[in-house]
Amino acid sequence: MRDAALKLALLPVLALQGWRARKVAQVLPEPDGPRAGTVGQGPDLRLLIVGDSSAAGVGVGHQRDALAGQLTRVLADTRTVTWRLNGVSGATTVQTLGRIKAEETGPFDVAVVALGVNDITKGAFLRPWLRAQRALCAELQGRLGCRYVLVSGLPPMASFWLLPNPLRWVLAAQARRWDRALHHMLEGMEGCYHVKAAEHLAPDQMAKDGFHPSAETYTMWADAILKQMRPLL
Numbered sequence: 001m002r003d004a005a006l007k008l009a010l011l012p013v014l015a016l017q018g019w020r021a022r023k024v025a026q027v028l029p030e031p032d033g034p035r036a037g038t039v040g041q042g043p044d045l046r047l048l049i050v051g052d053s054s055a056a057g058v059g060v061g062h063q064r065d066a067l068a069g070q071l072t073r074v075l076a077d078t079r080t081v082t083w084r085l086n087g088v089s090g091a092t093t094v095q096t097l098g099r100i101k102a103e104e105t106g107p108f109d110v111a112v113v114a115l116g117v118n119d120i121t122k123g124a125f126l127r128p129w130l131r132a133q134r135a136l137c138a139e140l141q142g143r144l145g146c147r148y149v150l151v152s153g154l155p156p157m158a159s160f161w162l163l164p165n166p167l168r169w170v171l172a173a174q175a176r177r178w179d180r181a182l183h184h185m186l187e188g189m190e191g192c193y194h195v196k197a198a199e200h201l202a203p204d205q206m207a208k209d210g211f212h213p214s215a216e217t218y219t220m221w222a223d224a225i226l227k228q229m230r231p232l233l
Contacts, residue, residue: 028059032061033066039080039083045109049084050113050114053087060215071112100140106146109147110148111146112150120154147232154175155201156175156201158172162210
């Protein structure tokens with residue numbers, strides 16, 4: 001809990017740095033391109049991608065270079081993939097759970113989840129966040145019928161060069177702690193899997209805003225998900 005104590009001690013500085021980062025941040029739009037469709041040939045696979053701006057593909061100009069486009073393009077080599085993207089910039093886990101309950105009817109076979117950064121930057125606490133992650137997995141596996149839920153781990157926030165230090169150090173330490181707790185929780189949940197794409201990213205592997213993935217990083221992320229998904233299918 002050292003990061004929590006450090007965060008409390010540095011609270012005035014961190015609050016000022018957070019305010020400044022939001023003021024100077026380059027606001028990137030969600031990319032152009034379809035957010036649902038059917039591609040490929042072979043056995044049917046119904047895929048749902050849910051989450052925040054990273055799920056939505058912020059950081060690239062078109063969905064073909066984002067997570068959804070890269071995943072479905074590879075899966076289409078061997079499957080008929082009916083897919084849907086439900087990602088919204090700025091979304092937290094609780095907000096996403098409510099949105100999925102309101103908007104999705106399913107059924108799906110596999111869900112990919114990308115959440116957590118906004119929970120951290122908006123001041124959420126670990127245990128309520130884990131409960132929300134568990135509830136989201138239950139919703140995906142229960143009402144929406146997913147056999148498998150692949151939950152993306154927290155990204156390496158130490159690589160988010162938009163954030164100044166010590167804010168970056170503190171948030172990165174919190175993200176690592178949360179990610180370990182998420183991994184541990186998912187190990188005890190049948191059909192749910194933790195996916196880690198990278199422990200570190202170089203500055204040129206980030207989008208031009210210093211906060212979102214680049215096309216290269218979306219490729220790394222899609223590869224990590226596919227590596228976990230293929231044995232299940």
